[in-house]
Amino acid sequence: MRTFAILLRRDLAILLPGGARGSAFLPLIFFLLVAVLYPFAVGPEPSLLARTGGGVLWVAALLASILPLDRLVAADREAGVFDQLALRGISEEIAMTARLVAHWLSFGPLILIATLPASALLSLTGQTFWRLLASLLAGTPGLAAIGLITSALLASLRGGTALAGLLLAPIAVPLVIFGAGHLARDDISGALFAAAFSLVLCAIAPFAAAAAIRAARD
Amino acid sequence: MQARLSATDLACRKGDRLLFRQLDLDLGPGDMLHVRGPNGVGKTSLMRILAGLARPFAGSIDRSGEVGMIDGRHALDPDRKLGDALRFWARLDDGAVIGEPLRRLGIEALGDIPVGYLSTGQKQRGVIARLLLRPRPIWLLDEAFAGLDTASQDLLADLVSEHCKAGGLCAFVSHQPVDLPARTLDLAEFGG
DSSP: OHHHHHHHHHHHHHHSTTSSSOOTTHHHHHHHHHHHHHHHHHOOOHHHHHHHHHHHHHHHHHHHTTGGGGGTTHHHHHHTHHHHHHHTTOOHHHHHHHHHHHHHHHHHHHHHHHHHHHHHHTTOOHHHHHHHHHHHHHHHHHHHHHHHHHHHHTTTSTTHHHHHHHHHHHHHHHHHHHHHHHHHOSSSHHHHHHHHHHHHHHHHHHHHHHHHHHHTTO | OOOEEEEEEEEEEETTEEEEEEEEEEEOTTOEEEEEOSTTSSHHHHHHHHHTSSOOSEEEEEEESOEEEEOSOOOOOTTSBHHHHHHHHHHHTTSOOSHHHHHHTTOGGGTTSBGGGSOHHHHHHHHHHHHTSSOOSEEEEESTTTTOOHHHHHHHHHHHHHHHHTTOEEEEEOSSOOOSOOEEEEGGGGBO
16 A cells, blocks of 8 residues: 555656646646637537537547557656566556556546536536536546556557557547436436446556556566 | 575577577575676576566576666656655665665765756666665666766676675676676577
């Protein structure tokens, strides 16, 4: 547990906004940009925006979650961090669990906060806004988990980031279906399904990512 | 410190090429081994196998004691200050303090400088400081002398000989001659 706290502290120091890597605001900016540009593209009619805006924001959140994947695992692999951890008897599973938490914290909360101005820009109703918030809260941990797995899988490849988007999108389809589906329904089943999917992904991700790192080792 | 590192009938394969085979090795407390050989003969692979980071194609390793390793990669976050980057590893080493190792390597003044701004040799000294955070019986140094100035090379040689006097063992790869009473292992003789 102490080891986990030390690892998490380092990951947060690197990944969080204002952290060492300094690209943490990119997903937020991307997310807001979509909300700004969408009305220009389809026209300012409020009813159309209110009907389609929630889904657009879900897609924006998915794409924004791809942006931090670039160096999420590759940088540490190249620098030999995982090897030094292994020599100290620290498993990749613990390192990847800490990385998953830090990765979600680096973009999830920011996107949830940005949902308020984005909803205003797309003239979403109050009810849609709350539903969007709930489904994003349920779905973004799943996006973080898929991101971590693809990032670890592609860490040893050149130009892996472009591929990360291609690999992430199909696995994330159920999250989008349930997450965005929640916006149009009167019950909360959509958000619950998205949350369940997220939970499964978060449980698998540290092991899958750790296996990917070990497989790339020799 | 009860250090022991032995290998029996070791072989290493990269792709479809056999790098070396039938390599036997037995190092005890106080032993030094200088691994040499031309590029591509498998020195780094041997070090990784000895460290337990890679599996040998054949043969077995017997290791007692924690491994401290220096390889070509510094594993220090380039965007963070050297002091912070080292403190992360110190915390993992049961809260070791970085002051004394930094002083020993003559880099205590660099603690506030981001790792990315340091020269190759300065980074390498930071890596050596990490090795000193906690006593580790087995030292595996892969090209640890490369990139260091003469004074630092001498310092590292002193550290290795102190380490072995204290009952540790050390295997190092170096293309430069190193002024240490070490046995030499020419890996080319074990070529597949």
